[in-house]
Amino acid sequence: MRSLLKRSLLASPTPRKTRRSGWRPLPTRPHPRPSSHRTRTVETRPILLSQTEGPVARLTLNRPEAGNSLSMDLVSALRAELDRLAGCTDIKVIVLSGTGGRIFCAGHDLNEFAGDPDQDFLTRDFAGITALMQTIMVQPQIIIAKVEGVATAAGCELVAACDLALASSVARFAVPGVNIGFWCHTPQVQLSRTIGRKAAMMMLATGKLFNADHALRIGLINDVHPPEQLDQAVEDLAATIATKSAAVLALGKRSFHLQAPMPMTEAYRLAQDEALANLEHPDAQEGIAAFLEKRSPNWAAAQAP
Numbered sequence: 001m002r003s004l005l006k007r008s009l010l011a012s013p014t015p016r017k018t019r020r021s022g023w024r025p026l027p028t029r030p031h032p033r034p035s036s037h038r039t040r041t042v043e044t045r046p047i048l049l050s051q052t053e054g055p056v057a058r059l060t061l062n063r064p065e066a067g068n069s070l071s072m073d074l075v076s077a078l079r080a081e082l083d084r085l086a087g088c089t090d091i092k093v094i095v096l097s098g099t100g101g102r103i104f105c106a107g108h109d110l111n112e113f114a115g116d117p118d119q120d121f122l123t124r125d126f127a128g129i130t131a132l133m134q135t136i137m138v139q140p141q142i143i144i145a146k147v148e149g150v151a152t153a154a155g156c157e158l159v160a161a162c163d164l165a166l167a168s169s170v171a172r173f174a175v176p177g178v179n180i181g182f183w184c185h186t187p188q189v190q191l192s193r194t195i196g197r198k199a200a201m202m203m204l205a206t207g208k209l210f211n212a213d214h215a216l217r218i219g220l221i222n223d224v225h226p227p228e229q230l231d232q233a234v235e236d237l238a239a240t241i242a243t244k245s246a247a248v249l250a251l252g253k254r255s256f257h258l259q260a261p262m263p264m265t266e267a268y269r270l271a272q273d274e275a276l277a278n279l280e281h282p283d284a285q286e287g288i289a290a291f292l293e294k295r296s297p298n299w300a301a302a303q304a305p
């Protein structure tokens with residue numbers, strides 16, 4: 001995992017500045033389905049919506065009739081859009097939500113598992129899911145999950161993978177695979193690292209739906225808001241983060257995920273190296289000068305040639 005983070009985070013994508021307003025439907029690229037699978041969902045609308053307003057991008061899972069479940073096509077669309085946004089140096093925050101409000105994300109699309117098992121399809125499906133979660137971790141922007149409704153299985157995993165998460169007071173969380181004879185193997189990776197082993201095992205072994213207050217107590221989410229206040233709370237959080245240096249946010253997120261799995265001594269060694277490199281960055285020099293001069297930092301001026 002650490003080597004993957006290093007390869008992905010240290011890569012330098014070609015900067016591509018983008019400022020687009022209005023929702024932008026993303027095209028789908030259906031994957032061929034083996035005939036052994038009995039059910040294929042025919043999408044009648046764009047499965048992912050993307051909107052950019054200033055330094056904030058909003059991605060919306062748009063499969064409400066299927067609980068915004070993560071079909072292979074939706075996973076591919078999400079990964080492709082995150083890859084595109086990674087090169088947008090003017091985007092600092094990404095807000096991830098689901099259409100409909102009742103369900104944030106119901107996890108895997110179980111229709112794709114119907115019929116006789118096809119190992120090639122299943123292998124590609126799970127590879128896509130695991131790659132998506134790791135993409136979120138190495139994304140240079142801070143990603144906020146806005147959870148209005150139920151988040152289950154890989155949908156709960158998606159919440160855990162995001163950097164921050166705000167939820168409505170009516171939101172519910174579960175990894176209920178055990179209820180249908182299938183342990184939530186991939187969700188346990190993010191959950192055990194985000195909320196700890198005991199709390200993760202309680203969710204995994206019982207398959208129960210837990211309320212937003214419980215999710216807050218165990219650290220799965222950062223805050224709970226009344227449904228009518230959630231939008232504004234997410235906007236306020238995104239706006240606060242968007243005032244920071246984009247370069248420093250990316251450096252900090254990289255440093256955070258690199259040090260997290262390391263032993264203490266190794267983590268401090270990395271943190272020291274990262275701190276020294278950060279001090280040489282123009283935004284650090286501008287920020288320190290602004291603090292001493294009692295003014296707001298001008299990140300754009302710090303980056304100007």
